[in-house]
Amino acid sequence: MKSGMCPKCGSRDVRITPGEPISLSYSRVELVPLLKYVCLQCGFVEEYVAHPDRDRARLATGDLACRAGGAVPLSDEVMRLARDPTTRDQAIAVYSQQAGVGREEATKAVEAYLAFGK
Numbered sequence: 001m002k003s004g005m006c007p008k009c010g011s012r013d014v015r016i017t018p019g020e021p022i023s024l025s026y027s028r029v030e031l032v033p034l035l036k037y038v039c040l041q042c043g044f045v046e047e048y049v050a051h052p053d054r055d056r057a058r059l060a061t062g063d064l065a066c067r068a069g070g071a072v073p074l075s076d077e078v079m080r081l082a083r084d085p086t087t088r089d090q091a092i093a094v095y096s097q098q099a100g101v102g103r104e105e106a107t108k109a110v111e112a113y114l115a116f117g118k
């Protein structure tokens with residue numbers, strides 16, 4: 001769709017319009033803009049984050065911390081431990097256990113939370 005061709009009907013008459021922004025649970029005023037791709041031939045619509053590189057870290061937390069297929073959002077305990085540099089490793093270990101993911105994925109989840117801010 002982003003290439004300008006509709007994946008459903010093959011039409012090249014695809015237009016772009018702003019979508020409804022995603023709000024993040026930590027701060028309702030912070031919105032992530034979306035772009036909507038609309039096929040004028042068949043009516044198929046797809047939405048994408050407008051600036052994925054810029055917004056990736058924020059999107060990994062809050063309402064979107066839950067990965068499709070199963071990861072678990074950071075618990076209050078993990079977030080508290082993560083904010084203190086002396087207990088950050090502990091936060092990773094606790095999240096790894098709570099979410100049932102490996103250390104690498106747990107580290108990414110904690111780093112994304114810290115990059116997003118408190």
Ligand SMILES: [Zn+2]
Pocket residue numbers: 006007008009010011039040041042043044
């Ligand atoms: Zn179409």
